[in-house]
Amino acid sequence: EVQLVESGGGLVQPGGSLRLSCAASGFTFSSYWMTWVRQAPGKGLEWVANIRQDGSEKYYVDSVKGRFTISRDNAKNSLYLQMNSLRAEDTAVYYCAPLPSNAPPKYWGQGTLVTVSS
């Protein structure tokens, strides 16, 4: 059974930083592109970032480029999202997910809530 457990969310002031983690199990982590998707309160799903199996390719939505960094540790079956210079509009539940080939996610974790507020 695929399990994805996100952690690291919380309340942070504008301009602050957070590092999200995602512990994956139940599938061969190193064989999949991984993604972060977020959902602001009352809003829809928004893709944030993708990372290739070996970490050699990374893609970001324009609104987080230069501020967020996606990374992974295949030895630990873990995905990370370093978020710097946080803004109020980054407030959302952040989900991690494996990406099937050229398709959106099939499996979702429970998400971790990031609140950016003074």
Add this chain to the structure above:
Amino acid sequence: QSVLTQPPSVSAAPGQKVTISCSGSSSNIGNNCVSWYRQFPGTAPKLLIYECNKRPSGIPDRFSGSKSGTSATLAITGLQTGDEADYYCGAWDSSLSAGVFGGGTKLTVL
């Protein structure tokens, strides 16, 4: 502004059929299949349809998906009050190298 376009809301009576549309472009729906998700308040999305028209184990055949050109449709027959939720479409976008989503459709079962 979501990459894929869905109607904000749809409604129908119990037992009836409802369809939810999802419109995109050649870089996403036009050349890739669509997935559909259902989300209840406070919970994570759950996959209903993948690869345009396939249902994961445990999803009843009341749910079906189709695609034509750059649009896709989720159909739900035999509506139940428990189907009230938000529904999202998703597709791979070849230009972005990312999964993209619609803004969601709130289904009300009257």
